[in-house]
Amino acid sequence: MNRSTHRTWWKTATGLLLTGIMLFPVYWMLNVSFTRDQDMRKSPPDLFPAHGTLAGYRTVLDEQLPYLGTSLVIGLGTVAVTVALSAPAGYALAKLRPRGGGLLSFVLLAAQMIPGIIMAMGFYAIYLQLGLLQSVPGLIVADSTLAVPFAVLIFTAFMSGIPGELLQAAKTDGAGALRTFWSIVLPMSRNAVVTVSLFAFLWSWSDFVFAGTLVNGGPHEPITLGIYHYIGNNNQEWNAIMATAVVASLPAAVILVLAQRYVAAGVTAGAVKD
Amino acid sequence: MNHTTQLPDRASVHARKGAAATAPPPARARSPRRPTSTQWAAWGFLAPVALYLILFYAYPLYRNLDLSLRHYTVRSFVQGDAPFTGLQNYRTVLDDPTFAPALLHTVVFTAVCLFFQYAIGLALAVFFNQHFRLSATLRALFLVPWLLPLIVSASTWSWMLNSDSGIVNAALNLVGIGPVNWLTSPSWSLTSVIIANIWIGVPFNLVVLHSGLQSIPNSLYEAAALDGANAWQRFWRVTFPLLRPVSAITLLLGLIYTLKVFDIIWIMTKGGPAESSTTFATWSYQLGFGNLLPAFGPGAAVGNLLVVAALVFGLIYMKVQRKQALS
Numbered sequence: 001m002n003r004s005t006h007r008t009w010w011k012t013a014t015g016l017l018l019t020g021i022m023l024f025p026v027y028w029m030l031n032v033s034f035t036r037d038q039d040m041r042k043s044p045p046d047l048f049p050a051h052g053t054l055a056g057y058r059t060v061l062d063e064q065l066p067y068l069g070t071s072l073v074i075g076l077g078t079v080a081v082t083v084a085l086s087a088p089a090g091y092a093l094a095k096l097r098p099r100g101g102g103l104l105s106f107v108l109l110a111a112q113m114i115p116g117i118i119m120a121m122g123f124y125a126i127y128l129q130l131g132l133l134q135s136v137p138g139l140i141v142a143d144s145t146l147a148v149p150f151a152v153l154i155f156t157a158f159m160s161g162i163p164g165e166l167l168q169a170a171k172t173d174g175a176g177a178l179r180t181f182w183s184i185v186l187p188m189s190r191n192a193v194v195t196v197s198l199f200a201f202l203w204s205w206s207d208f209v210f211a212g213t214l215v216n217g218g219p220h221e222p223i224t225l226g227i228y229h230y231i232g233n234n235n236q237e238w239n240a241i242m243a244t245a246v247v248a249s250l251p252a253a254v255i256l257v258l259a260q261r262y263v264a265a266g267v268t269a270g271a272v273k274d
Numbered sequence: 275m276n277h278t279t280q281l282p283d284r285a286s287v288h289a290r291k292g293a294a295a296t297a298p299p300p301a302r303a304r305s306p307r308r309p310t311s312t313q314w315a316a317w318g319f320l321a322p323v324a325l326y327l328i329l330f331y332a333y334p335l336y337r338n339l340d341l342s343l344r345h346y347t348v349r350s351f352v353q354g355d356a357p358f359t360g361l362q363n364y365r366t367v368l369d370d371p372t373f374a375p376a377l378l379h380t381v382v383f384t385a386v387c388l389f390f391q392y393a394i395g396l397a398l399a400v401f402f403n404q405h406f407r408l409s410a411t412l413r414a415l416f417l418v419p420w421l422l423p424l425i426v427s428a429s430t431w432s433w434m435l436n437s438d439s440g441i442v443n444a445a446l447n448l449v450g451i452g453p454v455n456w457l458t459s460p461s462w463s464l465t466s467v468i469i470a471n472i473w474i475g476v477p478f479n480l481v482v483l484h485s486g487l488q489s490i491p492n493s494l495y496e497a498a499a500l501d502g503a504n505a506w507q508r509f510w511r512v513t514f515p516l517l518r519p520v521s522a523i524t525l526l527l528g529l530i531y532t533l534k535v536f537d538i539i540w541i542m543t544k545g546g547p548a549e550s551s552t553t554f555a556t557w558s559y560q561l562g563f564g565n566l567l568p569a570f571g572p573g574a575a576v577g578n579l580l581v582v583a584a585l586v587f588g589l590i591y592m593k594v595q596r597k598q599a600l601s
Contacts, residue, residue, distance in 0.1 A: 008405065008406040008407060009406075009407075011401075011404055011406035011409075012406045012407045012408050012409075014401070015401070015402065015406065015408060015409060015412045016408070016412065018398065018401070018412075019412045019415050019416065022415075022416055022419065022473075022476070023415060023418060023419075025419070025427070025430050025431065025434060025473065026418055026419070026422070026430075028430060028433075028434055028441060029426070029430045032433060040439065041438065041439045042439070043438070043439065043444060043447075044441075044444035044445075044447065044448070045439060045440075045441055045444055084322075085322050085323050085326055086323065088319040088320075088322065088323075089319060089320050089322070089323040091319055092315075092316040092317070092318075092319035092320045093320070096312055096313075096315055096316035096319065097316065098313055098316030098317050098320060099313065101316070101320070104320065104323070104324065104327075106592070107327060108327075109588070109591075109592055110585065110588055110592075111327065111331050112588075113530050113584045113585055113587070113588035113591075114331070114335065114581055114584065114585075115533070115534030115536070115555060115577070115580050115581065115584055116534065116536065117534065117536050117555050117558055117559050117577060117580075118334075118335070118338055118558070118574075118577040118578070118580065118581050119331075119334050119335075119338075120559075121334075121337075121338050121341065121558070121562050121570070121573060121574055121577055122333070122334025122335055122336070122337040122338040122341075123334050124562075124563075125334075125337040125338070125340075125341055125351075125570075126333065126334060126337055128351065128352065141330060142330075144330075145330050145331065148323070148326065152323060176315075177312070177315035177316075177318075177319070178315075181319070202421060205423060206422075206423035206424060206425070208423075208424060208425050208537045208541070209536060209537065209559075212563070213562075213563055223423075224423060224425045227425050227426070227429060228425060228541065231429055231432070231541075238433050241429060241433075242429075242430070242433065245425075245426040245429055245430060248423055248425070248426055249422050249423065249426050252418070252421035252422055252423070253418070253421075255421065256414065256415075256417060256418060256421055260414045260417075263417060263421070264414070264417070264481055264485075267417070267420075267477075267478060267481045267482065268481060268482055268485045270527075
């Protein structure tokens, strides 16, 4: 495109402005997290933390670390369950083409339409009977339902692109389906594994519905409940609430910086797929 | 994964390439029968997910249906001996004075959020589709609101919209508008949660529509420019019509997602004050978990109505996708 540098300069400025407006709430969360207690109710509020304090973050470290730890365990567990279940399924749907595979894909799409709150109620009824309420494995299983259908569809789409000759060659060399999957398909699908893991982790880290229904009040509560209780018990120390929010957002920030293209790929693949 | 390969038009190219090089693509193509051993292997790989779907989707859904057809108390919930009452819970829900407002709020919330998320997302996508310095970086930054845990976004908005100390009222004060009780007044609570939810949904629309824009060939714009079309005409005559398939998918997915929004509303207003921001999703949760004396049966009934609505739109979504995949 032939655009003078003058004109693109204005576009960059406009882009910066739009991004600034969009990200203002994020900035505000940061700003409030550094604000002193006595400045919290100031009117108008300070636009930047002139008298910045780390008191909010000290409170986080004192009170929220166990919640963060639980969230980390649950997030990693969800990733493991999701990848272990969906990568083989994606391989089968993409390359082995079983009878009934179309129906399964249909069910997976439909599964994504079910509101989380409904699933939560069903899980609650089941876990109550099984004694799985307030347990970490129970929450991992429930959280994995957020990601598994999406993950199978991502794996299927990705593995469809793996050249068939490669798999044919492996077969000629005497590799069975399992070996082909493990030594060829899985290593080649690294990008899909990364994308799926990112989303599985992020969704379970952010989950509030399952946490609020299945492990509420128990010994292992994730950070979403940590923040929720914090708001409920105390609506004065907003610097500490926002500091917790900042810390809880860190995985998202890290993921965005390190793996932006996987995120974009995941967002679009989730919406527009053949 | 290259996200552009996911677009419908590119995807068909991609699939054709695959067809030339290898076996026919799996999607919808009637493949020749595979030998039985391959079938066994395939179902060996699929068995875990199939079992998973039965245990962790079908069974919870069945339990939820069962909940909605019985009369539960806390005691019978534990002992599992609740009497079967047929559609009584659904009748209770339909006769409930909350039903009409919840329906209205769900429709308004969904429609208004969808419209603004799409309109803002599309405008931003068109803007960021231009070439300028930092374009890609800024577009990536737009993803932040979508990636944040909903509890974080909801609590941030709660504080920003706080009546006394919120930045929004402070800004309105500067232009001479008196304090608005965003979250505590029944006339504003729905607007507040809509604003927060639009903010969260814009990035998704931006990213999907942007990748849709990229698949529109540049030559079309050049041709339109040669014909003397101005920027506005190029948008309405070229961009908008060619984007229609992607727009349809984006809007349908947005519809399905918005219909089930729960976290934002619950965290910001709990559906209140006086049920002024109650939707089906929060109402269902309120009935089942929000009170000391849970009404699991009616809660499940409301939830099932929501499932039916989501599945209706879900089926439309699948129909649209299939049509696009074939075309």
